[in-house]
Amino acid sequence: MFRSLSAWLDDRTGWKHLLQEALFERVPGGARWRYIWGSTLTFTFLIQVLTGIVLWAAYSPSSQTAWESVFYIEHVMWGGWLVRGIHHFTAQAMNVLLVLHLAQVMIDGAYRAPREVNFWFGIALLAVVMGLSLTGYLLPWDQKGYWATRVATNIVAVTPVVGPYLQQMMLGGTDYGHHTLTRFFALHAGVLPAALVALTVVHILLFRRHGIKAKEPFRKPDAYFWPDQLLKDAVACLVIMGAVLFLAVYVGTPLDAPADASEPYSAARPEWYFLFLFQMLKYFPGETEVLGAVVLPSLTMGVLFLMPFIARRRGGHAFNLAFLGALVLAASILTILALRQDRNDPDFARAVAQARADAARAKELAAAPAGIPVGGAAALLRDDPATRGPRLFAQHCASCHRFGGHDGMGGTPADAASAPDLKDFASRAWLTKFVDPAHVDSADYFGGTRFKEGKMVRFVKRTVAGFNDAQKADLAKVLKAVSAEAALPSQRAADAAEGSDIAAGRRLIDTEAMRCTECHEFRKPNENATAPRLTGYGSRQWLIDFIGDPTSDHFYGKRNDRMPAYARDQVITAQEIAQLTDWLRRDWYVTPPAPAPGSDSGAGASASAP
Numbered sequence: 001m002f003r004s005l006s007a008w009l010d011d012r013t014g015w016k017h018l019l020q021e022a023l024f025e026r027v028p029g030g031a032r033w034r035y036i037w038g039s040t041l042t043f044t045f046l047i048q049v050l051t052g053i054v055l056w057a058a059y060s061p062s063s064q065t066a067w068e069s070v071f072y073i074e075h076v077m078w079g080g081w082l083v084r085g086i087h088h089f090t091a092q093a094m095n096v097l098l099v100l101h102l103a104q105v106m107i108d109g110a111y112r113a114p115r116e117v118n119f120w121f122g123i124a125l126l127a128v129v130m131g132l133s134l135t136g137y138l139l140p141w142d143q144k145g146y147w148a149t150r151v152a153t154n155i156v157a158v159t160p161v162v163g164p165y166l167q168q169m170m171l172g173g174t175d176y177g178h179h180t181l182t183r184f185f186a187l188h189a190g191v192l193p194a195a196l197v198a199l200t201v202v203h204i205l206l207f208r209r210h211g212i213k214a215k216e217p218f219r220k221p222d223a224y225f226w227p228d229q230l231l232k233d234a235v236a237c238l239v240i241m242g243a244v245l246f247l248a249v250y251v252g253t254p255l256d257a258p259a260d261a262s263e264p265y266s267a268a269r270p271e272w273y274f275l276f277l278f279q280m281l282k283y284f285p286g287e288t289e290v291l292g293a294v295v296l297p298s299l300t301m302g303v304l305f306l307m308p309f310i311a312r313r314r315g316g317h318a319f320n321l322a323f324l325g326a327l328v329l330a331a332s333i334l335t336i337l338a339l340r341q342d343r344n345d346p347d348f349a350r351a352v353a354q355a356r357a358d359a360a361r362a363k364e365l366a367a368a369p370a371g372i373p374v375g376g377a378a379a380l381l382r383d384d385p386a387t388r389g390p391r392l393f394a395q396h397c398a399s400c401h402r403f404g405g406h407d408g409m410g411g412t413p414a415d416a417a418s419a420p421d422l423k424d425f426a427s428r429a430w431l432t433k434f435v436d437p438a439h440v441d442s443a444d445y446f447g448g449t450r451f452k453e454g455k456m457v458r459f460v461k462r463t464v465a466g467f468n469d470a471q472k473a474d475l476a477k478v479l480k481a482v483s484a485e486a487a488l489p490s491q492r493a494a495d496a497a498e499g500s501d502i503a504a505g506r507r508l509i510d511t512e513a514m515r516c517t518e519c520h521e522f523r524k525p526n527e528n529a530t531a532p533r534l535t536g537y538g539s540r541q542w543l544i545d546f547i548g549d550p551t552s553d554h555f556y557g558k559r560n561d562r563m564p565a566y567a568r569d570q571v572i573t574a575q576e577i578a579q580l581t582d583w584l585r586r587d588w589y590v591t592p593p594a595p596a597p598g599s600d601s602g603a604g605a606s607a608s609a610p
């Protein structure tokens with residue numbers, strides 16, 4: 001039954017003959033490990049096609065949805081992370097295998113007549129695979145891919161004459177953005193794979209035409225592709241697959257924070273196998289860039305192309321080998337230099353740490369109940385106080401203020417601190433230190449301001465310094481009451497637990513012993529008030545109003561030191577003031593901890609946590 005069916009099919013297709021041809025390819029001198037590279041490349045390409053189709057089924061190529069869909073593949077879709085990991089690391093393996101294949105072909109002289117044309121096809125395949133790597137890097141639409149590819153498309157523009165047009169074609173307009181992504185996707189999933197298939201088919205047909213360029217001397221009698229060579233090839237493929245799986249499972253595939261054109265990213269680097277190009281360009285600054293970006297690569301490609309002819313001359317083969325060796329050596333040295341420079345660069349280290357933190361935060365927010373906004377994943381971080389707050393602080397406030405001694409992002413500003421340190425502003429700890437005679441006129445509080453000799457400092461240094469133990473205990477209650485005005489999310493548990501102290505503190509504020517309302521207003525109108533209002537002190541609204549206009553009568557009035565009026569003078573937007581406020585108050589979304597039995601979940605939870 002089977003036999004007659006197969007005979008029927010063979011009659012119509014001749015498949016038996018084809019299979020025969022394929023399997024009984026003669027391998028002069030017997031099967032060898034050095035012939036495995038072509039097969040492994042075909043195998044890895046097949047894996048890329050299969051995993052690529054699965055990824056394609058879930059990927060959504062638009063600047064607003066690409067990151068979201070990759071996040072979905074990575075964290076929600078069943079097995080998606082593994083498929084993506086295999087695709088990611090097999091791509092890297094292909095680049096390595098290509099170099100090995102090229103090296104083997106060169107060393108064995110398999111590029112020489114009559115195999116020149118096939119050699120050229122091989123070079124074209126190399127270029128296509130590099131194109132696939134380059135275009136694939138952009139598709140997750142994360143910060144790293146976005147900024148690294150932006151550099152790459154800018155390099156295209158330095159090509160003489162056609163450069164700018166070429167760049168426009170790649171970008172899909174004058175702007176780098178959504179249309180660049182759709183174009184790269186069309187290249188990555190359509191044009192380049194099709195080209196790869198076509199080139200590979202011809203490559204293999206031509207290869208079959210001339211047969212293996214066997215390595216002499218033969219050590220063994222001739223054999224056939226099946227089973228000896230096929231077995232070796234299969235073992236090699238399994239080893240590669242094992243390595244890829246290991247990397248996919250234990251290293252994992254990176255997904256950076258969503259691409260954001262308004263958030264420059266100095267940690268952007270190309271994939272490691274392009275690092276040498278990146279490093280080389282550093283040696284061609286300004287006008288000379290065209291040499292590094294266009295002339296040198298073209299010359300190299302030209303020499304590669306001409307190698308079969310060079311090999312005809314005496315010493316030509318040796319020259320070719322030396323050239324390839326020098327190329328690999330130079331690329332390795334450049335790669336090592338690039339890695340070393342980055343490792344010794346503290347700015348880069350900080351940028352990488354920041355990028356990691358942003359990526360983790362973006363994923364945390366994406367997984368939150370609110371999910372990813374319709375406007376796209378970039379808004380996740382753009383609207384997040386925990387991410388935006390430090391940046392805004394470093395940019396606008398750190399010239400005078402500090403945050404825990406630094407500029408909000410861990411850096412040290414050029415100017416010395418000349419205004420209060422705002423870390424944990426209005427918390428009990430912050431206030432306790434503030435009304436401490438040893439600290440109130442220090443650089444952390446009023447030391448750098450004109451209030452160093454102001455009424456408050458005088459009050460603390462004279463009156464508070466002389467407090468007896470009972471008065472100190474009362475002052476502690478007062479401070480609890482003032483701090484409770486802020487309703488800080490981090491103090492919610494403490495505020496709730498010490499309600500009676502807080503109530504007592506509220507009464508004490510208005511007493512002659514504590515004197516606060518001699519100068520401050522607290523909870524009820526006070527015509528004598530000349531100092532900042534303590535009602536709602538440090539609360540969200542208080543801070544928004546204060547940052548908006550510290551010269552208001554509720555605050556410092558005309559006595560305001562240099563603190564700018566950010567809303568009144570429209571220095572920053574209302575949204576930015578709110579983000580700064582929420583960040584100072586540590587009021588942002590955090591993933592609720594998994595409930596542990598008997599644990600107290602109040603402290604440290606955010607306002608958005610239940």
Ligand code: HEC
Pocket residue numbers: 434451453454455456457459478479482514515516517518519520530531532
């Ligand atoms: C003699 C008047 C006076 C008394 C009494 C006084 N303060 Fe003040 N306080 C000020 C002034 C004025 C400022 C603003 C800084 C300056 O001019 O020295 C200030 C600043 C403050 C600030 C910082 C405000 C801000 O913008 O962050 C806090 C908090 C504060 N006082 C709390 C208290 C508490 C609590 C008491 C009572 C235990 C108290 N003050 C007693 C006059 C006073």
Ligand code: HEC
Pocket residue numbers: 393396397398399400401418419420422425449450543546547550556559560561562563564566580
């Ligand atoms: C040019 C210096 C300067 C800059 C810039 C500045 N501030 Fe201030 N800030 C001050 C000074 C001085 C004070 C003391 C009170 C006053 O004079 O208003 C102050 C007080 C404050 C206070 C009250 C804390 C206290 O202890 O009195 C807050 C909150 C505050 N600033 C937030 C900010 C924020 C947020 C920014 C950035 C958006 C910022 N400031 C930028 C100088 C500055």
